[in-house]
Amino acid sequence: MPRKSEKVSESEKLPRIGEEVVVQLQSALASAEADFGADDAPTFGLTPRMTAALEELSLKAEKASAGFTNIVTALAIKAARPDVDVRYHQSQIQSQTPNPAGFNFRGLSENFVYPWLSQNDFQGAKSGWQTRTLERPKPYRMEYDENILDIKDSFLAMYDELEEFDADPVEALRYIAYRQIQFRAAKQITIAEPKTSDITLIMSMLEAHFMxxxxxxxxxxxxxxxxxAIYSVLVKELQRFKGKVLKPLEQHSAADSQTGALGDIEVSNENGSIFEALEIKHGMQITAKVLEDVKRKVMDKSVSRYYVLTTHSARIDSALNEELRQIQARFGCQVILNGVLPSLFYYFRLLAEPAEFFPAYARLLKEDKAISFQHREMWNRIAVG
Structure with a gap:
């Protein structure tokens, strides 16, 4: 640690500040992804002027990528360090403000912000200061006299709202991230569809994707x-499912109590009653309380089998076996507790051609609103190898 009398160089500051900036970017992304997956359109705590400025900058992000990266950098710095006047973007002009950053923004833009934009498949240039009109040693005040193409008004309005009218940089970043997610989702997304029928390989891919x-x-x-996806193949191949229908998935945000669904996966009889259901738990141990919930769901239904499957690594407690026997004796429903991965392995062994699973999984990854770019991108990385 430097002594108080020692001056910390800008190169020493940047890694720490960069980490702070990335934290803000990631937080905005997480909030925006939750907004994108929700049923209702999000609202943002921003003035009409700020919203209009951010919207124009977002719409023109591909054409004016340097300007877009510039404002993302400034917003992230402002969110991380609210006292800094981000209009003063270069060290050489920061003596003009009582709230200097103490560093040039360009380094953060190139080493932290652009890589983050690129990683998430968002628009952006390698630097928000790569054009002469943006790198002039002048503060981004309303009287800034450089020609910033056709985004000048919105660019300067954004800075003005941020510093003169106390616009919330966190909300602004969330807005930017949300719009970029929308633009990204509108692109044609290609999801990998492996052709292998090697069950061991398939299972290793799925485990890596889940975990x-x-x-x-x-x-x-x-x-x-x-x-x-695997049930969409099973219902076509197995005699057990002859005349049965695999029901479409409910939205991820919808609770079973709201939809009336028995489980996450449901196979129905021709008359619409549920024949078989699966409830999938992620990272949750199966306990007696889980079985109580199952009993309430099946007690007035004629369900043949009800699976409760979990990704949790703990073994299923054998003490639950007596409760399982009681449920079957009273309600005629066979409740099966197991791990997600062992169950998938078993199902793949039942398929004539395990590779038929992949097109269905790829389609769901592409279409399901709860799935983010990160989940799709990771699947492609795993599948391609």
């Missing part, structure tokens, strides 16, 4: 999609 430590929400949805 990766994502920053985005929605990982608990992945096993649900996998089981729906």
């Amino acid at each position: 990766y430590e994502y920053t985005a929400k929605g990982a608990s949805r992945l096993p649900v999609l996998a089981f729906h």
Whole structure:
């Protein structure tokens, strides 16, 4: 640690500040992904002027990528360090403000912000200061006289709102991230569809996909999609499911109590009653309380089998076996407790051609609203190898 009398160089400051900036970017992304997966359109605590400025900058992010990266950098710095006047973006002009940053923004833009934008498949340039009109040693005040193409008004309005009218940089970042997620989702997304029928390889791919430590929400949805995909093949092949119908998935945000669903996966009889259901738990141990919930769901239904499957690594408690026998004796429903991965392995062994699973899984990964870019990108990385 430097002594108080020692001056910390800018190169020493940047890694620490960069970490703070990335934390703000990741937080905005997580919030925006939750907004994107919700049923209702999000609201943002921003003035109409700030909203209009951010919207224009977002719409023109591809054409004016340097300007877009510039404002993302400034917003992230402001969110991390609220006291800094981000209009003063270069060290050489920061003596003009009582709230200097103490560093140039360009380094953060190139080494932290652009890599984050690129990693998430968002628009952006390698630097928010790569054009002469943006790198002038002048503060980004309303009288800034450089020609910033056709985003000048919105660019300067954003800075003005931020510093003169106390616009919330966290909300602004969330807005930017939300719009980028929307633009990204509108692109044609290609999801890998492996052709292998090697069950061991398939299982290793799925385990890696389920268990990766994502920053985005929605990982608990992945096993649900996998089981729906494999059931879409099973119902066509197995005699047990002759005349049965695999029901479409409910939205991830919808609770069973609201939809009336018995489980995450449901196979129905021709008359619409539920024949078989699966409830998928992500990282949750199966306990007696879980079985109590199952009893309430099946007590007035004619369900043949009800699976409760979990990604939790703990063994199923044998003390629950007596409760399982009681449920079958009283309600005629066979309740099966197991791990997600062992169950998938068993189902793959029943398929004539395990590779038929992949098109269904890819389609669900592409279409399901709870699935983020990070989940899709990770699947492609795993599948391609």
